[in-house]
Amino acid sequence: MKRRFFTSKEAYFLFLLIAAQAVIMLGTEVVTYLYRMPPVRVVVPNVSQFSSLVSPYGLGVDGELLSSFAKEKGYTIAILRAKSANEAWTLIANDEADMLVGFGGEIPEEYAHKISAGPAYDEYRSVTIQDTKLTDNKELQALCTSLLKTVPHGVDREIYRENATFLSSVADALPQVMSPREDSEPSGHTPYAKEKLFGATVSADADTKQEKAAVTKQLPADEMPATEVPETESLDDEDCVDFDRFHMYHLMSFDNDKNGTAEIDIRNFTMLQPFFLDVVPKAQTRAPRSYHWFWRNVFFAGAGLQKDLAEFWEEVQASHTVEKLIEKHYGFFPEKLNYYVIAKLKKALRRKVPRYLKTMQTASQKNNIDPLLLTAVIFQESHFRSSARSRTGVRGLMQITQTTAKELGINRLDPHQSILGGATYLRKLWDRFEKYNLADWDRWFFTLAAYNQGFGHVTDAIKLSQKRGGTGKTWQELKEILPLLAWKRYYSQTRHGYCRGYEAVTYVENIRYYYYLLNGLVALSRPEGKNLGKLRSSLSLTASSI
Template identity: 30%
Template sequence: MSGGWCAGGLLLLSVSLTACGDDAYITRIQEEGKLVVVTRNAPTTYYVGRDGDTGFEYELISAFAEELGVELELVMSDNPGNILGLVAEGEADIAAAGLTRTKQRQDRVLFSDSYQDVTQQVVCHRRGARPSGPEDLVGLSIEVPAETSYVEQLNRLQEETPELAWEVHPEHNTEFLLEKVWKRKLDCTVGDSNIVAVNQRYMPELSVRFELSDPQPLAWAMPANADGLQDAVNDWLDQYEEEGQLQALINQYYGFIEVFDYVDTRAFRRKVERVLPQYQKLFQEAGKQYGIDWTLLAAQAYQESHWNRHARSPTGVRGIMMLTQITAKEVGIQSRLDPKQSIMGGAKYLANLRGRLPEAITEPDRTWIALAAYNVGMGHIYDARKLARNQGKNPNLWHDFRDVLPLLSQKKYYEDLRYGYARGSEPVRYVRRIRNYHDMLLQALKVE
């Protein structure tokens, strides 16, 4: 990276905005006290998690806004063309939306230095099509989101392989099409490597067949007249990278991918025999204290961590019950890696969630919906209840509720909901797998 704004970086912002460069844009932002940022409501950019706003792009742009000393105002858009349009027209100061910096896009807006490289990957189902190059895509059903760099790359490849064909979707994003491949309703799609890596954690049957492009830079987009802002961003990115904070953020979200929820019956039975006895009394104690079947708590813990007391995820949740720092503080535990504290904390949190649900929800639906809240957050549960009513379904019955949750990942549904995008299929799979593990555990223990 290289910056050409002010020697010494953004620390000079608070001292003198007139010392160097074209600072009119920065001055206006600081006078208004806000930075308007357009982003995508998606797992690699911005979403509402268990403990509030999160996402790689969100954390990165929040750090920049904090350095400027201004509030962050987010604008949501899923279509890259619309995102770039908002920036080009000056309706947003920055697009922090996981955009690749391409020559075609640089004709419209300014871009920052790159903060991460990605490659475009062709993704198919593990038991489906096995293309090894562009020519093998001929005859397959392929869909990609509209106005993306994927379309640009496919257009270039079509010059060499005229028979290559695909369908473009103006409404569907990469995450939606990956899920469509996972459900075997589509042969293949294209996704940036960071998006694919995150989604493979939840849909392990997705398989990368080959790289469609060379590495491409992700960067923030800014209006064409925002040279001073561009220089300020580049100087700040230099500083952020030199301090090791950029790499730490990348490691948090993409540093390692572990799939905790891939069902392996034989592995589960081995762990029932070899690992569960270490923690069985703790599950029994927690179950008794919080009124939860201990075998269900054990099944949930297996889904969360495979009963690994040292388990951790890229987003920072830890321990047997995979608690966030905020949740651990809420339930009053000091060490998430201590098995007793983690199990007690997880049981207390689940009991709290169950207690927050409307009285009209009876068992066992109450427990299934509480488990879904443990996974996706109570805010999205409230959104799904509203959506269920709008769809003419009963929000108090799990079999109706589970049909609605996946709709939270579709723009036409989530854009009017308070908490926005959620990977709604994940809590459905989460509850289903806990119930499967629970059944297998009861069978293994011969518990009636």
């Protein structure tokens, strides 16, 4: 009998010795690989909370959460996209993916032993949508019929009488854009009494004769003040027709798609509907469902991932991170789609913005402001009407007070000077908030509120928020506090006194929405956004710009 070189016991110990030497030689890399197995394969819907094609505010709720998870826990993420929830469940059940993000509902019974669910962090309702090639959008068509006429600037009076029911819902959704009052102003400023804006008390029509005389000599005929050449606001056929027949179907993730209908999350529908007006809601589900993250149950190799995910969600829930992200990404959407304001914005981009492109480029570059944000501010303030005015005394494209115009050394009725002056003032307000240690988005929203109601009133709101137990550092907090400054029991506690803070909230939310619409038009390469897209790409903006 031949003797073996090693007995079974000797071979076993030799194997252990070789394995130990390999671990020592390769360090922790082998352990890390076996324990964590990067990259983590994450399945997401085509378009969902995870990633917004059209939003300027970031990756969406799930996208930002996933990014934070990867950064905090040291993972590399590989993204897989699924057309439907069924496809996503199949991928993770067959070990072709490690996590599902952006899908709601519960784990299918047949996969319950393979998959775990994180805590519910948000709710959603599904809506069934239908292509208008198969069903007429009567509301949109009726609005188009009434608006395809030359309408004076006082559109509120004329159109409201003809479309009282529909426009009252529009007024509720965006009250500062469309209002049933006869004196409605396009700006976020209320045309009543004297107000303190930009740190100065405004006196109506101060020195306006001298301003008008100076600017009249400089303006081309199509930019003369309204008293000289009345401006009209008519809509075109193209305002009432969708951009083309590239439907939302090519972007959204569906669980079914039969006979021109599909079922999607109503929040995702709300995000994309302004850009695809030919897709309309048909029916909405009654029972809400919850969003969860889902991951595989894998022994050893997946144990680290499972542990890290559980810890991460404990931290997220303790810090109320999801609530903050929902406010950031969705808090500004109106309850109902405003067809009229979308059409008017598109018209302004086609007809009025091109004449100011060079000035907007200079203003954006000099003050490090995204030209899309500047466009949104101008549209909110004046709808690009150089002769726009308020009874409070603010005038011009950027609705600047006489006192502020003197401080800036500009003629506020000159549209080009108004753009340059308004952008400069926005940047000055931004700089004044530096010491408050705010996140960039919150800092810009605070800046916009200060542009509308004055820096002092915003700092009053910050202090009041802190006094009531808040941080005073987020727009989510401030939008709840600012309206309180119209009540004596609250403004009596502040340095600067009474403030129409509810107007500031509406003003900022409108601009956030317009900025979103503008970014979407550029991102989707729509013709209305072509000039702004070229303008934005020509600028080199830093992280402090928006």
